[in-house]
Structures are given as structure tokens and as C-alpha cells.
Amino acid sequence: MAQPPQDRALGVDIGLSGLIKWIRYPVVTSEAAGLDVVAGVADRFDGAFAHQLLRDCLALLDSPLSSRDIETLWLAGTFREFDLGRLGIDGRAWLRRIADVCADRIRSDDPSFAPATGPSVTDGPVKEAVAAEIASVGPALEQATAHHAYSPLDGVVPALRRVVDVDPDLAFRLLLRALKGYFVRIGEARYARYLALGEELGLGEDVVDDGDFNIWPELDD
Helix, strand or coil, X not given: CCCCCCCHHHCCCCHHHHHHHHCCCCCCCCHHHHXXXXXXXXXXXXXXXXXXHHHHHHHHHCCCXXXXXXXXXXXXXXXXCCCCCCCCCCXXXXXXXXXXHHHHHHHCCCCCCCCCCCCCCCCHHHHHHXXXXXXXXXXXXXXXXXXXXXXXXXXXXXXXXXXXXXXXXXXXXXXXXXXXXXXXXXXXXXXXXXXXXXXXXXXXXXXXXXXXCEECCCCCC
């Protein structure tokens, strides 16, 4: 069953995956500068972006994922830029700071707002489809991340698998961000499946494809 449409008007990506995309440029070199970016992103579309970003953060904070898992997914999407480990920032602590910024932005319009974790997408076929795509592209993603010449990163695929059990929609968006961050080659058949799966999740085409894919038509995947 297709999921209800999400806020497609929020731009080329939404929530945590959108923040990960935008925090890369220009280069952010301090926690304070990073929080400035978070505040700017949360304020997008008159604060509408803050709601989706907060939902993503709360979903991970309420999950069994470790700080290391969160740091790994963040680093995969940013290609190790804004390196939480180098800055001495714990992954879970970073998500809590993002969540606080988002909650403050929402309260500026609604002083009575109280953050609460909403229900995640648990539709069986969709969850299985996201897990299947992670498994299918997993070897290529692992090769690109763990064996990268100057930005190696271990554990990306296992961390993504764990997010599937928390929120398949978020897992899918983080998968796409990791593929784009490390410029992993994908074929046209895989690209078409991503667009179809995004539609099932209620994501607009511009959320799935924001121009950062590395598509090779001759790949058979």
C-alpha cells in the first residue's frame, strides 16, 4: 500500500537527509557553525521543515541505534565532512541538539508545542522493499565507503539495516544520501526502482533525485 504523501513542497530533500545534504556546503568546521545551519534549515518554508527534521531525530533517538550508528550514517551522507568524531560530538547528543533547535523553532509559532515521536511507517511490503534495496546495493556501497582511498568509513550498510526496523522511509532517504555522498554508481533499472519506491513512501520525485546520483546506463543492477 502506498504511503500518504509527505510535504513535497519542502524542497529537494526533507528531514535529516535534507539537513545532511545542506550542511556540506559551504564547509562547516565547528559545532556552533553546524547549529547555525540547523537553525537555518529548520526555518525553511516558515518553519515547516522543522517538523519533519524533528520527527526524524526523535525516531532515531527513541530507537536502539547506537551513537556510532548515527555518526556513521551522518558521515556517509556528508562524505565525512562536518566530522562529528573529529569535533568530539557524540552522535546521539548531536541529534538531541538538532531536535532542540527544531522544537524551539516550532514553539515560536506554537508555544504549547510538546515534542512526541509519531508512528513510523510499518507497512510490510514497503519495509521489505527498502530492506531489499539496501541488500542489493550493499556490496557496492560497502566497497565505496569502507575502501575509499581517503575517506574510508566502516559499518554503513549494517547501520542502514538497523534503521529499516525503526522507520523504512528514513532508512530509504539515508540510503540515497549515502549513495550520493560517496558517489556510488547505479544503473538505470535501480534508479527507476528508487523513483517507484519513493512514490510508495509518499516522496516526490525531487526528493529521490536531487541531481546528485551517479547514474551509469550500462550497469545491469
